[in-house]
Amino acid sequence: MLKIGIIGAGAAGYFAAIHAANANTQVTILEKTSKSLAKVKISGGGRCNVTHAAFEIAHLIKNYPRGEKFLKKTFRHFAVTDTIDWFESRGVNLKVESDGRMFPVSDNSESIIQALVGEASKKNIKVQYNFTVNKIEFLDNQFWVHSNQYKESFDRLIICTGGAPKVSGFNFIQELGHEISEPIPSLFTFNTPQEPIRELMGISVPDAFIKLEGTKLAYQGPLLITHWGLSGPAVLKLSAFGAPWLFDQKYNAKAQIRWDSTWTEHGILSNLGKYKNEHPKKKIDSNPLFGMPARLWEHIVGKSEIEPGLLWNEIPKKNLNKLIQNLFCYIVAIEGKTTFKDEFVTAGGVKLNEVNPETMESRLLPGLYFAGEVLDIDGITGGFNFQSAWSTGYLAGINSHKSNSNA
Template sequence: MEIGIIGGGAAGFFAAIYASGPGRKVTIFEKSPKLLSKVKISGGGRCNVTHRPMEISKLVKNYPRGEKFLKKVFSKFKSEDTIHWFESRGVKLKLEADGRMFPVSDSSQTIIDVLLKEAQKLNITIRKSCGVKSIHPQGTQYKLETEAGLFVIDKLIIATGGHPKLDSYSFLKNLNHSVLDPIPSLFTFNTPKESIRELMGLSVTDGIVKIEGTKLTYRGPILVTHWGVSGPAVLKLSAFGAQWLKDQNYVATALINWNGAYGEDQFNSHIKSYALAHPNRKVESNSLFQIPARLWEHLTRLAGIENAQLYGTLSKKQINKLVQNLFCYTLKVEGKTTFKEEFVTAGGIALNEVNPETLESKYHPNLYFAGEVLNIDGITGGFNFQAAWSTGFLAGTALSN
């Protein structure tokens, strides 16, 4: 039996590994000269393999698109299974404080090597620089027109990943599947007219970012960049707000609480208490709420507080303004910067056209999908790779049954 896997990424390799077996010839078709390129560069070259194990009901909440669909997928293969798969093959993983999991080697090459070794052990054929131009259903088989000629395949898994443009999915047109327009899912907020950019490199560990006029909000680390604001809170918010932000042409108002442990009233009462206890201390040089010194100076200047002003001389108006800057700092967002090296898209094959129990097409027998080619995307933290391993596993095992 001829089995074809289109895509030499994480989902493609896992699908190929689990589709292998006696009497099956498995071939991976990869259009680029490189394999597992996204694995190579992810996590700053360390590869964020998965996230700390959690209940499936909580795990699926980290996927802006695909939550319901993934409940069934993860019931077959979840984070614990990923950890066991790699560790049983000699790749030890470590857990970081924020829940991300990396190889102990801190090198993505470790992950690549074990996948290539497994493929070699199973005699999987890999055709690099062999892009698929079109797919032609022929009864229950598929004729692939590739850059290296024609191939007739008995069972086919499409695991080509996400693409930034709809044109990139044109090779699927003969299958008549709906492809949702791809849009960026993880990006930073550009704030070209805001003075906050002068503080580039500064970060807070526990902020809250909201989009004014929506229910979109996320709590976590915030990083100030040359372009505007980034960090996990912003990136995760951008994923959940991907469609809304695109519809607004990436023009919006972001509201930031620089320390999520405090509410407006708590900021206010704490500043007043501190002023009573330490009236002769300079405001600018005595930061509160674990706010970095440079950010604190910035916020006090915006509140109209003079350089050498003492806490005991703060007016009610100045305190109110400082509280406003701490609790509800307003930023005008105008544009985005996409993480090119870790590009994640919303969009792809419509999930209602795929069986979540098997990942088989509802339109064509012996045709399966895996990975980000589906309209599934996760926030940062190892969730996109977990979806790749899980869907690859499910498509590969379903196909081999």
């Protein structure tokens, strides 16, 4: 009987365990806390954003700021349609929302948890809780996993511990000879403590374009103004792609916002000129244009130094130019970040050149595998981190009970 150990009872750990288990294996999950699948439970506001309707691999991999080339090979073995088939064949039907995110029809993460736990139970997978790994030794072709009270030995080992905020969280992996890319935060919102725009908290626009000044880093999508600054999918995705640059800047930067991604400067000028000619006696601040929220329009008019109650036929040219500027390229000073809800994601982890993307096996130590966010892989918000967890977990699991294919 082949003994396979899985470190970490998250999405990748459970999926790896389920696919490692067969009649000839004995699979044990070691979990440092007293709970399984904690991140699955809270994901998507408790609904669990299982994956994303990106069915072409070429499209899917574009959503990973780190790991794109690696995952191109991985997804050939297990991609979005495989995830859908796996859950639906176990009675969990999935639905696609307008932005491409996929959730269980039940809108309840418990549906996903029950499918995973149920499958693990069927396959007699043991889960050992409160097992904090301090050290792993490889002796006589066995992996000895140590905690404070216990040690367990396994023929194969799959590490699915997720991300960590500091390199020290990967100590036992480094001791096995693997290099770690420095962990840095990904998926966070922008703090703008000096900006009066925070007074508009709760206002959102459906399709903004936001760019980090001095870079080519930019993203478009829904943008939300909060009491601490800027959030919404456009900001979260930009934070993921800009994570290393923002880290180097110590999260002090300037962002440029175009309040509608389809606008051009010439188009704004033309539309304002037309409106001015057709409605010369209308007040500028109390008649929002372009479908903008009234409070946001009033704020932008004020920022353009246009007097309250001023009519369109009274606007000085310099103020008209400022209005165009603030609509097309509104500048915000970023000073710090805030973690997005409880969905902690890091960039960094086990270096990908040391892992086989077709099997998830270590290129340094045969019989050792990795899956999930412990690898230097991270996706933007929208179900992509779970998809990489399912795919890497699947490959680690099915290959762990084969003859070692280290390549």
